[in-house]
Amino acid sequence: MSSPSPIFLSVVIPVYNEEANLPLLFGRLYPVLDALSRRYEIIFTNDGSGDRSFELLRTQYTARPEVTRVIDFNANYGQHMAVMAAFERVRGEVIVTLDADLQNPPEEIPKLLEKIESGHDYVGGYRLNRQDSVFRRWASKLINFVRRKTTNIEMTDQGCMLRAYRRPVIEAIVRSGAINTFIPALAYSFSSHPAEVGVKHEERHAGVSNYSFYQLVRLNFDLITGFSLAPLQAFTLFAMGCAAGSMALVGVLLWRRFVFNLDRETFGVFTLFAVLFFLISVAMVGIGLIGEYVGRTYQVVRARQRYFVREILETKE
Ligand code: UDP
Ligand code: MG
Numbered sequence: 001m002s003s004p005s006p007i008f009l010s011v012v013i014p015v016y017n018e019e020a021n022l023p024l025l026f027g028r029l030y031p032v033l034d035a036l037s038r039r040y041e042i043i044f045t046n047d048g049s050g051d052r053s054f055e056l057l058r059t060q061y062t063a064r065p066e067v068t069r070v071i072d073f074n075a076n077y078g079q080h081m082a083v084m085a086a087f088e089r090v091r092g093e094v095i096v097t098l099d100a101d102l103q104n105p106p107e108e109i110p111k112l113l114e115k116i117e118s119g120h121d122y123v124g125g126y127r128l129n130r131q132d133s134v135f136r137r138w139a140s141k142l143i144n145f146v147r148r149k150t151t152n153i154e155m156t157d158q159g160c161m162l163r164a165y166r167r168p169v170i171e172a173i174v175r176s177g178a179i180n181t182f183i184p185a186l187a188y189s190f191s192s193h194p195a196e197v198g199v200k201h202e203e204r205h206a207g208v209s210n211y212s213f214y215q216l217v218r219l220n221f222d223l224i225t226g227f228s229l230a231p232l233q234a235f236t237l238f239a240m241g242c243a244a245g246s247m248a249l250v251g252v253l254l255w256r257r258f259v260f261n262l263d264r265e266t267f268g269v270f271t272l273f274a275v276l277f278f279l280i281s282v283a284m285v286g287i288g289l290i291g292e293y294v295g296r297t298y299q300v301v302r303a304r305q306r307y308f309v310r311e312i313l314e315t316k317e
Contacts, residue, residue, distance in 0.1 A: 004039065005039055006039070006091075006093065007039045007040065007041055007091045007092045007093070007317075008036075008038040008039050008040060008092055008093055008094060009033070009036070009038060009039075009040040009041070009092045009093070009094050009095075009096065009113070010040070010041050010042075010043060010086075010090040010091060010092030010094070010095045010096070011029070011033065011040065011041070011042045011043070011095075011096045011097075011098055011109070012043050012045075012083055012086040012087065012090065012095060012096065012097045012098070013025075013042065013043070013044050013045070013086075013097075013098050013099070013100050014044075014045050014047055014079045014082035014083050014086075014099070014100065015044050015045060015046050015047060015049060015053050015057065015082070015100045016046075016047040016048070016049050016053070016076060016079070016082070016100075016210055017049045017050060017051045017053060017207065017210070018049070018051075018053050018100040018101060018207065019049075019051040019052040019053050019056060020205070020206035020207050021100055021101050021102055021204075021205050021206050021207060022053060022056045022057070022060070022100065023056065024102060024205055025100055025102055025106070026060055028102070028105070028106050028107070029042065029098075029106040030042075030064065030067075032106045032107055032109055032110070033067070033106075033109070036110065036113070040067055040092065041067050041068070041069055041090075041091060041092060042067060042068055042069070043069045043070075043071065043086040043089065043090065044057050044060075044068070044069070044070045044071070044100075045070075045071045045072075045073065045082035045083070045085050045086050046070065046071065046072045046073060047073050047076050047077060047078070047079070047081070047082040048073050048074065048075040048076035048077065049076075054070075054072055057070045057072075057313075058070065058313065061313040065313075065315050066315060068313075068314075069089070069312070069313065069314040070311075070312065070313040070314070071085050071086060071089070071309055071312050072309065072310045072311040072312070072313075073085070073307055073308065073309060073310065074308045074309075074310045075308070077306070077307040079161075079210075080182070080183055081306055081307045083097055083183055084173075084174070084183070084306070084307075085307055085309065087170050087173060087174050088174050089312075090167070090170060091317060092167070093166070093167050094113065094116050094164055094165070094166060094167070095164065095165045095166075095167065095170050096109055096112060096113075096162075096163070096164045096165075097161050097162070097163050097165075097183070098161065098162055099161050099162070101204045101205055101206075101207065102202060102204070102205040103131070103201060103202055103203070103204055103205075104125065104127075104160065104161060104162035104199060104200075104201065104202075105199070105200050105202060107200075108125065108162060108199040108200060109162075109164075111197055111199065112125065112162070112163070112164040112197060112199075113164065115164070115195050115197050116164050116166065119193060120166075120191075120193045120194060120195040121165065121166035121168065121169055121191045121192060121193050121194070122163070122164075122165055122166070122169055122187055122188060122190075122191035122193070122194040122195070123163060123164040123165075123194070123195050123196065123197060124155055124156070124157070124160065124163050124184060124188070124194065124195075124196045124197075125157070125160045125161075125162035125163055125196070125197060125198070125199040126155075126156035126157035126160055126196055126197075126198055126199070127157050127159075127160050127198075127199060127200075127201035128198045128199065128200060128201065129200070129201055130157075130201050131201050131202055131203040132201075136216075139216060140157070140158075140159055143158070143220045143223075144156075144157075144158065146220075146224060147185075147223060147224065149230075150224055150227075150228045150230035150231070151185070151223075151224070151227040151228045151230070153185050153188050153189065153227065154188070154194075155184065155185070155188060155196075156196055158182070158184055158185065158223070160184075160199065160201075161184075162199050163184055163187070165187055165191075166191075168190075169187050169190050169191050170187075172190040173186050173187060173190065176190075177300075182219065182222060182223040182226060182227075185223055185226075185227060189227070221292065225289075225292050225293060225296065226296070231289050231292075232289060232290070232293070235285065235286050235289055238282070239282055239283075239286060242278065242279065242282050243279075246275050246278075246279065249271070249275060250272075250275075253271055
């Protein structure tokens with residue numbers, strides 16, 4: 001028997017409490033990939049779901065074992081760890097990431113592949129007609145602005161997970177072993193010929209977004225601190241400005257008191273307290289920022305295992 005052709009495509013899907021979406025996802029995704037008539041695999045990572053997601057994935061694995069692989073985490077490690085675990089195991093030449101909630105229609109995958117085959121090693125999707133809350137859209141606008149100003153990553157829509165990568169980009173990500181890293185941005189920095197395509201966006205088919213406001217803040221803080229030292233530098237500049245302002249203020253107060261002989265009763269105390277509080281708050285922001293970098297360094301130095309796999313359902317290649 002001749003050995004089978006190499007796997008062309010690996011589709012990577014993180015799954016966290018998606019029992020209501022999985023049946024429809026299976027129903028739409030497999031036909032799209034079957035129609036490509038090229039060898040493919042789909043890797044689902046069950047990110048510690050508390051619902052029946054894993055049972056559904058197991059059933060799907062039993063139905064299509066030749067193209068389905070399931071990584072089962074023992075607990076919830078977050079979307080990016082779930083994607084990383086799959087990246088470490090992909091067999092395909094091209095890797096596509098996709099959300100399980102059908103916000104990115106699987107029917108758009110061929111569009112990404114076409115772009116990849118025209119010679120790009122990274123194809124980012126950006127959402128046409130974005131179907132998210134007004135708050136999420138404005139938050140994204142703000143974040144995009146900050147990212148553009150602080151890093152040199154060009155990305156129309158960093159929140160869109162429908163993306164395609166050539167294998168070497170994924171290998172570079174895995175080798176970098178980064179913790180909590182924003183995968184699309186990291187991939188972008190490793191690519192040599194990036195491109196973007198517009199993809200349709202749909203409302204979450206069922207369930208609610210797994211991202212709370214707090215998690216979004218964390219993710220974006222991660223993005224900025226993970227790719228640039230701009231926050232530290234901006235802070236230093238800001239602190240210098242504040243120091244200069246405080247000095248000037250003290251000068252003005254002294255001037256009023258001793259040259260014009262004003263403010264005899266109230267001179268000093270209250271104003272200096274105000275200045276002091278302000279400076280203390282500036283110092284605290286700075287300590288927090290430094291803490292962020294120190295924390296990241298600590299995580300990398302400690303090199304703790306980032307996730308724990310309970311079980312993998314797959315057939316040998
Ligand atoms: N997800 C995950 N682990 C988590 C949170 C989310 O694997 O801790 C998965 C989730 O199942 C979905 C994708 O990541 O496939 C995107 O999540 P979600 O739809 O909640 O994010 P949003 O679309 O609101 O950005
Ligand atoms: Mg979603």
